[in-house]
Amino acid sequence: MPHLDALETRPHSERLAALLARLPAQLAHAKTCSPAYASLLADTDCHRITSLAALATLPLTRKSALLAAQQASPPFGGFAALQPSQAARLFASPGPLYEPQGHEADSWRMSRALYAAGFRPGDVVHNGFSYHFTPGGWMMDAGARALGCAVFPGGTGQTELQVQAMRDLGASGYTGTPSFLKLILEKADELGVALPRLNKALVSGEALPASLRSWFAGRGITVYQCYATADLGLIAYESAPGSGMVVDEEVLLELVSPGSGTPVADGEVGEVVVTSFNAAYPLIRFATGDLSATLPGPSPCGRSNVRIQGWLGRADQSxxxxxxxxxxxxxxxxxxxxxxxxxxxxxxxxxxxxxxxxxxxxxxxxxxxxxxxxxxxxxxxxxxxxxxxxxxxxxxxxxxxxxxxxxxxxx
Structure with missing residues (x-):
């Protein structure tokens, strides 16, 4: 199957209608269960927010506001819809900024990006993201296991041991940063170790220059990128290398003019703003601080959701x-x-x-x-x-x- 499920190829109008139909209940949930959103949405009739235009009237939530709120009211600043003892796991990103994980099997929805990158049941995935403090390692781990892959939690560092594990376990896929994959492969060359089964990778957390993607391709490894954050999980992912990123099925994405929060026209560069449907951490109009722009037309792979260009810079230009x-x-x-x-x-x-x-x-x-x-x-x-x-x-x-x-x- 070229697609994970039928959601990826449905008419976009059908997708948008389905998400907007779910939006009032998610807003009401956030308003009821999150003290921060109880205040931010105090004057909002959640059941009237049934369009993107109506959504755009709600206030933005910025990472800086999360950090300030958490410092004033630890650990989650009132934005989470659960207590720490109710979470599956708890994480700390630089700041420190604390994030809860819910109890869903693939709560960050990474399986969709992995599937698009060619990962299938039976793959052995060498996960080069850290499992320490931040959720990066767990995000990829959960997505790969949801697809039926076996996961080796490699983490970062110790490149010689990473090479040994890849060889001994027969790793067929890699997840992590592109620069760390390059270090591992260079160490394998130095040691004279062949990794013949390694043929695909899903990378994130860094830019992937065309020259580096080509370098991997020369070694028989097709590399895809995804765009995700610790707060939101998966936002968008490549389904064909170099053809933009398809927005995830479980988020509403807006592009707004930096500093105003006003949606920009199609094709205009704007700040990525995401509303998630995560019950444990219901972030509404979360401003990522990243710039991107939409691409015209559907993806050549047949996925029908909106595509964005990927990372085009930072919106915070003070x-x-x-x-x-x-x-x-x-x-x-x-x-x-x-x-x-x-x-x-x-x-x-x-x-x-x-x-x-x-x-x-x-x-x-x-x-x-x-x-x-x-x-x-x-x-x-x-x-x-x-x-x-x-x-x-x-x-x-x-x-x-x-x-x-x-x-x-x-x-």
């Missing part, structure tokens, strides 16, 4: 200018006063060792000096900093999601 922070939200607030403007970008440079900033704003028609002066006044009012304004032609600013471009390191 910068310190003359000792004061400037945030994307402030730039959006300036632009919001002038509805005729298109894309905007605040460029920060340094001239004669002094910080300076220029707001580039797309605007139709001839240059309007009065409008530029008005925008500059708004910029000063909202950021408390002086800046120049340059009006430019519609479509002239790059579609890369950047609201603030700090070019001082290049000056």
């Amino acid at each position: 910068a310190k200018v003359k000792g004061m922070f400037v945030h994307p939200e402030q730039v959006h607030a300036v632009a919001a006063r002038y509805p005729a403007l298109g894309r905007v970008r605040l460029v920060i440079q340094q001239h004669n060792h002094l910080d300076c900033m220029t707001l580039h704003a797309e605007h139709p028609g001839p240059h309007d000096a009065d409008l530029a002066d008005s925008i500059a006044a708004s910029l000063r009012e909202l950021t408390k900093l002086r800046g120049e304004v340059t009006l430019c032609a519609p479509g002239s600013l790059p579609n890369d999601g950047k609201i603030i471009a700090d070019e001082r390191s290049l000056s």
Whole structure:
């Protein structure tokens, strides 16, 4: 079978309708069982949130807010829908940021990404993600076992022992970071050890350059990527190398303009925002801080869900200018006063060792000096900093999601 189940190839309108039909109950569950969402959704009639447009009216939840909430009210800051003693496992990501695991067999839903990468019952999976503190190792482990694979919990480090285990156990698949797989294979070369059964890998946690993917292919290993976080589990995954990432069947994904939370048009770069249907950890409009963009059309593999390009940078573009922070939200607030403007970008440079900033704003028609002066006044009012304004032609600013471009390191 080329697909894990029929969900992957159903009409997208059917998928979206099914998820939106489940959304009010998940929101009500979060509001009832999570103290944090009881407050955030206090004025929300959950049963009226039945469209993406309605979902976009709800507040974003950011990792920084989770961390602050957990520090004020440990361990989960009121966002989890269970107590620590009720979880299957408990994890700590850097921060520290604590995450609970529910009791579902594949609670992070990684089996779907593994299946798309060619993993099947009977495969021996060498798992190179850490099982220590963070959930990465457990995420892949649970997904592989749900498919009927045997898993070796290799973890990280000790490359010579990793090679020995791969050879002795006949590993046919690898999960982990691409850089660690390269280290293992280089160690195998050094030791003169052949790994003839190893022919596939699912990697995450790092970029996979085309040159490295090609290097693996030259050794007979087809490498796929997936996009997942400790908070949300699987978000999207490759189903054909280099053809974008298919969004998981169990999440609602939005792309929003950094700093505003407003959904961007198809093909525009925006911040990845995910609503999960995890009962234990019901994150609503969780802003990942990662930038991506949708790709047109279905995947060539036949999966019909929306595809994203993968990681295109970080959305948190705050910068310190003359000792004061400037945030994307402030730039959006300036632009919001002038509805005729298109894309905007605040460029920060340094001239004669002094910080300076220029707001580039797309605007139709001839240059309007009065409008530029008005925008500059708004910029000063909202950021408390002086800046120049340059009006430019519609479509002239790059579609890369950047609201603030700090070019001082290049000056």
